[in-house]
Amino acid sequence: MKRRALLRQVAAVAGTGAALAVLGALAPAAATPPRPTLPPLAGKRALVLGAGVAGLVCALELHRAGAEVLVLEAAPRIGGRSLTLRAGDTLHEADGPEQRVGFTQDPAFYFNAGPARIPHHHQGILGYCRELAVPLEVLVNENRAARVQGHPLGQVKADLRGVVAELALKALGTGLLDAPVTPAETERLRAMLRHFGALDRQGRYRGTSRAGWAEAPGMTEGRRRAPLPLATLADPALWASADFAEGVNYAATMLAPVGGMDRIVAALAAALPPFAIRLGVPVTGLDPAQGLARLADGRTERGDIVISALPARHLAELPGLSAERRATLAAIPQAPSAKLALEAPRFWEAQGLYGGIAWLPESTVTQAWYPSHGFHAPRGILLGAYIWEEEKALRFAALAPAERAALALSELSALHPELAGQASAPVSVAWNRMPWARSAWAEWAPGTREAALPALTAPEGRLLLAGDWLSALPGWQEGAVASAWGALARVPG
Numbered sequence: 347m348k349r350r351a352l353l354r355q356v357a358a359v360a361g362t363g364a365a366l367a368v369l370g371a372l373a374p375a376a377a378t379p380p381r382p383t384l385p386p387l388a389g390k391r392a393l394v395l396g397a398g399v400a401g402l403v404c405a406l407e408l409h410r411a412g413a414e415v416l417v418l419e420a421a422p423r424i425g426g427r428s429l430t431l432r433a434g435d436t437l438h439e440a441d442g443p444e445q446r447v448g449f450t451q452d453p454a455f456y457f458n459a460g461p462a463r464i465p466h467h468h469q470g471i472l473g474y475c476r477e478l479a480v481p482l483e484v485l486v487n488e489n490r491a492a493r494v495q496g497h498p499l500g501q502v503k504a505d506l507r508g509v510v511a512e513l514a515l516k517a518l519g520t521g522l523l524d525a526p527v528t529p530a531e532t533e534r535l536r537a538m539l540r541h542f543g544a545l546d547r548q549g550r551y552r553g554t555s556r557a558g559w560a561e562a563p564g565m566t567e568g569r570r571r572a573p574l575p576l577a578t579l580a581d582p583a584l585w586a587s588a589d590f591a592e593g594v595n596y597a598a599t600m601l602a603p604v605g606g607m608d609r610i611v612a613a614l615a616a617a618l619p620p621f622a623i624r625l626g627v628p629v630t631g632l633d634p635a636q637g638l639a640r641l642a643d644g645r646t647e648r649g650d651i652v653i654s655a656l657p658a659r660h661l662a663e664l665p666g667l668s669a670e671r672r673a674t675l676a677a678i679p680q681a682p683s684a685k686l687a688l689e690a691p692r693f694w695e696a697q698g699l700y701g702g703i704a705w706l707p708e709s710t711v712t713q714a715w716y717p718s719h720g721f722h723a724p725r726g727i728l729l730g731a732y733i734w735e736e737e738k739a740l741r742f743a744a745l746a747p748a749e750r751a752a753l754a755l756s757e758l759s760a761l762h763p764e765l766a767g768q769a770s771a772p773v774s775v776a777w778n779r780m781p782w783a784r785s786a787w788a789e790w791a792p793g794t795r796e797a798a799l800p801a802l803t804a805p806e807g808r809l810l811l812a813g814d815w816l817s818a819l820p821g822w823q824e825g826a827v828a829s830a831w832g833a834l835a836r837v838p839g
């Protein structure tokens with residue numbers, strides 16, 4: 347089952363706490379191993395296959411250890427899934443028409459079509475930002491003014507707390523609670539619940555300014571929003587979106603490179619010697635024992651050390667790898683995901699929407715992200731779709747770019763009628779159709795990665811493997827770094 351679909355189901359059946367426990371189990375906060383110290387590698391030649399985050403981290407560390415490094419990349423650009431689109435860029439999905447990005451030429455107008463945010467505890471990737479001087483800014487991942495299923499997030503959260511606190515207060519001292527509670531604890535719990543839920547003296551929830559205002563205070567006192575009805579609140583799908591920022595990898599404030607996520611891969615590449623990266627040369631075969639990589643242009647390259655940082659699916663197709671390893675790689679489940687961005691006047695800021703995510707779980711587009719930078723400029727780039735659910739992502743991916751844009755505008759107009767006639771330059775990426783990715787991320791079934799890891803991390807001849815799919819954080823750049831460090835730790839002296 348897909349990770350995020352699994353979380354939704356767990357949340358729906360067992361509640362948010364259980365979903366967070368699953369999230370914690372799937373994405374441990376301290377997954378990144380320590381950065382390895384490499385043996386001196388002067389006089390050795392290293393081949394790195396793939397110029398994504400994992401490949402570039404491997405290349406940089408091998409270079410720092412003194413090896414002569416050559417990175418072989420199939421695509422005409424570096425970065426892999428770290429893809430940032432700007433005015434004039436072109437995009438080719440398999441069997442799709444060329445999309446040309448029509449945004450206004452402006453450094454603040456970019457679309458992070460792959461990774462867009464970094465959690466504060468992803469210190470592997472953040473460490474490279476620090477040492478390579480990649481400027482970061484805050485990305486607002488949760489905005490209480492943004493809407494969840496049409497309701498302000500702040501109201502959903504405050505009303506749910508109020509309702510739950512009121513119920514718990516009623517149950518306290520009635521013998522309905524299983525846990526033994528002493529009289530002193532009961533009093534402390536009562537006081538805590540009153541504060542937690544913003545309850546009145548009678549222990550009733552009647553609304554709170556935490557939920558935001560129906561009429562904002564100014565010269566008048568303002569008027570609170572009336573609490574949402576219990577029938578509206580008692581919807582697991584509503585809470586599954588509303589509590590998103592409780593996830594350890596999805597805090598309310600996150601980090602992003604100023605100017606686009608691809609600033610990180612650009613900085614990694616810039617720290618390599620000239621001509622260390624060769625673009626547009628797909629690797630078509632391997633001879634691990636000899637350290638050979640066969641290229642689509644008919645040439646071969648040889649290395650004393652070879653690190654593949656290719657996606658699992660692509661690696662699985664390369665002749666020369668052991669049949670057992672290829673079968674394991676081919677069997678790793680992969681998830682589709684799609685994003686769409688468009689340019690529009692920043693009408694949302696006059697509605698208090700400075701960054702953050704609107705959730706539309708019943709729609710195909712699922713999410714809309716307001717930009718966290720460039721505030722009060724006349725126009726900006728709105729992320730108009732970010733789709734994780736497999737069925738929705740595949741359906742969206744099957745549409746032509748113009749059909750995706752029409753669908754997104756129609757679904758988003760329920761939230762923002764202002765978009766009609768004002769949105770321009772839509773561009774979309776369906777990752778299962780991107781030729782050198784063919785998926786958004788790996789989605790191992792629980793326990794299977796750990797079982798496959800010893801065989802996958804063992805050297806095969808001169809070949810070692812890296813790639814976020816190998817880590818406990820697939821779908822995160824931190825996972826790519828962790829996998830790179832894992833491979834580097836196995837480089838012989």
Ligand SMILES: Cc1cc2nc3c(=O)[nH]c(=O)nc-3n(C[C@H](O)[C@H](O)[C@H](O)COP(=O)(O)OP(=O)(O)OC[C@H]3O[C@@H](n4cnc5c(N)ncnc54)[C@H](O)[C@@H]3O)c2cc1C
Nearest residue numbers: 396398399400420426427461462463629782814821822823
């Ligand atoms: C929609 C989406 C959202 C994401 N959001 C986030 C986020 O917010 N934060 C975050 O940290 N991470 C996020 N990620 C995950 C992040 O993009 C990845 O974890 C990371 O970029 C993976 O790096 P990698 O080097 O392991 O793989 P890749 O980036 O896939 O690199 C593999 C490289 O191999 C190349 N290649 C493939 N086949 C061949 C071949 N035969 N020969 C030569 N080269 C080849 C590819 O072109 C590519 O450059 C997201 C990903 C997606 C798709």
